[in-house]
Amino acid sequence: MKTVELLEEHSVLDGVQYKYRHRSESLNCSMTFSLFLPNKEKFPEPSLLWWLSGLTCTDDNFTHKAGAQRVAARLGIAMIMPDTSPRGKEIADSDDYDLGQGAGFYLNATQKPWSSHYKMYDYIIKELTSLVREEFHLIGPEFISGHSMGGHGALVLGLRNPKRFQSITAFAPIVNPSQVPWGIKAFENYLGDNKEDWAEWDAVELIKRYSDKKVPILIDQGDTDQFYKKELEPDKLVKVAKEKKYPLTVRMQSGYDHSYYTIATFIEEHLEFHMNQLKNIKPKE
Numbered sequence: 001m002k003t004v005e006l007l008e009e010h011s012v013l014d015g016v017q018y019k020y021r022h023r024s025e026s027l028n029c030s031m032t033f034s035l036f037l038p039n040k041e042k043f044p045e046p047s048l049l050w051w052l053s054g055l056t057c058t059d060d061n062f063t064h065k066a067g068a069q070r071v072a073a074r075l076g077i078a079m080i081m082p083d084t085s086p087r088g089k090e091i092a093d094s095d096d097y098d099l100g101q102g103a104g105f106y107l108n109a110t111q112k113p114w115s116s117h118y119k120m121y122d123y124i125i126k127e128l129t130s131l132v133r134e135e136f137h138l139i140g141p142e143f144i145s146g147h148s149m150g151g152h153g154a155l156v157l158g159l160r161n162p163k164r165f166q167s168i169t170a171f172a173p174i175v176n177p178s179q180v181p182w183g184i185k186a187f188e189n190y191l192g193d194n195k196e197d198w199a200e201w202d203a204v205e206l207i208k209r210y211s212d213k214k215v216p217i218l219i220d221q222g223d224t225d226q227f228y229k230k231e232l233e234p235d236k237l238v239k240v241a242k243e244k245k246y247p248l249t250v251r252m253q254s255g256y257d258h259s260y261y262t263i264a265t266f267i268e269e270h271l272e273f274h275m276n277q278l279k280n281i282k283p284k285e
């Protein structure tokens with residue numbers, strides 16, 4: 001039995017862009033997600049990119065604005081774009097753009113009123129993963145990328161699941177949410193006061209205590225990004241990565257801001273970076 005409802009289907013380049021709705025058990029609400037599939041005959045077992053968007057976004061922002069389908073169609077990459085939080089009138093929210101709906105921070109909330117729905121980590125890592133494997137037979141190598149709050153999500157989900165994701169890339173990620181206004185506000189609300197709990201969802205802290213397989217990371221950060229100094233500061237990640245000899249490349253991009261224009265400019269290089277990692281995978285004996 002199909003567990004997803006098709007909302008949109010568009011031929012684009014050499015593939016198809018879909019939008020679906022389904023009932024999420026982990027979030028306890030109805031959710032939408034978008035999925036791009038490259039040409040099935042040319043790429044019967046495509047790789048899969050997980051794209052995590054930022055504050056205020058839905059699954060549509062990247063789908064409509066990044067222009068990634070052209071590259072994904074060429075390289076044979078399927079792309080899944082989840083929404084950024086649970087949604088609905090009955091679900092806890094705030095009037096602020098950086099808390100509540102549209103601002104799920106890719107974690108599992110433990111504090112009321114958020115804890116009954118805000119389980120974005122479980123939703124993506126368990127529920128949506130099973131769904132794309134079972135409904136769409138997407139069982140190829142996986143990569144993870146994201147922007148801003150979604151860049152934080154890509155780093156945290158990738159670092160917590162290094163056997164699953166071959167590589168991680170991010171645009172202007174929040175690398176140290178425990179120390180910046182967006183992250184402190186989210187973590188106080190979703191996780192409570194215990195800073196040890198915060199560290200589990202913070203890329204700088206995860207790399208400080210890292211002892212697992214080192215999955216390569218690429219970050220692009222625009223130097224005219226309005227959030228660069230106050231919320232992002234990738235140098236903090238560079239420092240801990242050096243100490244731990246973690247393979248991290250941060251590229252400062254002169255004249256680029258926080259918008260999807262920056263993502264559209266460099267997304268091709270991110271997808272190529274991911275595909276290049278597959279060359280390093282040893283075939284099974």
Ligand SMILES: N[C@@H](CCC(=O)N[C@@H](CSC=O)C(=O)NCC(=O)O)C(=O)O
Binds near residue numbers: 148
């Ligand atoms: N106050 C602004 C902030 C919203 C914003 O800039 N959102 C970014 C992500 S920021 C970090 O997660 C975004 O991707 N916006 C959507 C887009 O399509 O550009 C506001 O409310 O606009």
